[in-house]
Amino acid sequence: NVLIGEVWLASGQSNMQMPLKGFPGCCTLGGYDEIASSGDEAGNVRFFTVPLTQSYTPLDTVASSWTVPSPETAPEYSALAWHFAKRMSDVLNVPVGIVSAAYGGAKVESWTPRDMLEKYPDISLDPKDIEPMVHYHRPMLMYNAMFNPIKNYTYNGIIWYQGCSNVSTYQTYSERLAAMVKRWRDDIGLGDIPFYDVEIAPYEYGDPTEKGKAPLLREAQWKAIGMIPNSAMISTNDLVEPYERFNIHPANKAAVGKRLCDLALNKTYGKKQFPVESPRYKSHRFTDGAAWVAIDSPSDGICRNYMIEGFEIAGPDKVFHPADSVWLHWQTNEMVVSSKKVPDPVAVRYGWRDFMPGNLHAGNYLPLIPFRTDDWE
Incomplete structure (x- = not known):
């Protein structure tokens, strides 16, 4: 045996x-x-x-x-x-x-x-x-x-x-x-x-x-x-x-x-046909009251563009509010994130709480890794 x-x-x-x-x-x-x-x-x-x-x-x-x-x-x-x-x-x-x-x-x-x-x-x-x-x-x-x-x-x-x-x-x-x-x-x-x-x-x-x-x-x-x-x-x-x-x-x-x-x-074991790289935060910019978040997604881009959960956005007061609009800009592979409560955003987070599951996935169906753009405690 x-x-x-x-x-x-x-x-x-x-x-x-x-x-x-x-x-x-x-x-x-x-x-x-x-x-x-x-x-x-x-x-x-x-x-x-x-x-x-x-x-x-x-x-x-x-x-x-x-x-x-x-x-x-x-x-x-x-x-x-x-x-x-x-x-x-x-x-x-x-x-x-x-x-x-x-x-x-x-x-x-x-x-x-x-x-x-x-x-x-x-x-x-x-x-x-x-x-x-x-x-x-x-x-x-x-x-x-x-x-x-x-x-x-x-x-x-x-x-x-x-x-x-x-x-x-x-x-x-x-x-x-x-x-x-x-x-x-x-x-x-x-x-x-x-x-x-x-x-x-x-x-x-x-x-x-x-x-x-x-x-x-x-x-x-x-x-x-x-x-x-x-x-x-x-x-x-x-x-x-x-x-x-x-x-x-x-x-x-x-x-x-x-x-x-x-x-x-x-x-x-070298079986490269099994994808393992999750999408992750790459960079961000703020334009016209929204955060444009570039996602590094090595496996077939982003496969969700509707009812995206897990994003929060904050202004100079450092108070985060759930995003009420999140959409994917296909040409640049950026997530456009905004909230009516935050007209002047300075920071964006994703899944950045004890319990905040997200639902944004790459084409390989691996999840976006939680991230923050700020260094606030």
């Missing part, structure tokens, strides 16, 4: 951990259909799920083993990683193994080792300070218990979905994620293996220390990608429903897993 193929490490927090059976009160879209047919993948996919564990000292072993997909084993599989593995196996026609090591609510510091954390002035590693913390925010302990035992496996790459628990400390996130990835790669010992990330999804944060800061964390995520060699990230701004405003676990994990897989297929 030995398969030879591609092995990927899937890690992060709860949106990576979220199983096909879902969480209590949080459904996984189509999860039970996947569970019912999971036996069809018995010759194509294997899962090794690291149990939720913590340790103050590095561990060498974990209480887990490889499993074969079946209706008995699949309910606990990471839904995102399951769709990643299925798509990869289908396209490459080889078996795919997933080592899943994710801990709901974990911070980037949770996956970082002691010698690095000792240099962070805001982190205490004294057990008397760590023990009172909510368990999933504790620094270092997941690195010791869940990453260290699996670091010596041969991985083709890492997929990562994490950041929600760091929104209140977005200022340090990009540097700490880049440092963590470098350390993981050093520990694994296979060079700069691919690192593919997921932009945190829209969610209405209620904690005063977090409220309004999710866009800044997303900005820090993209900054980190610019600092990490051989890395890329997908946007999920369009993959939530309006009723999921207060659900930090969006149901549609299939689309997230498939977009991550397409990154790997395109960038790691």
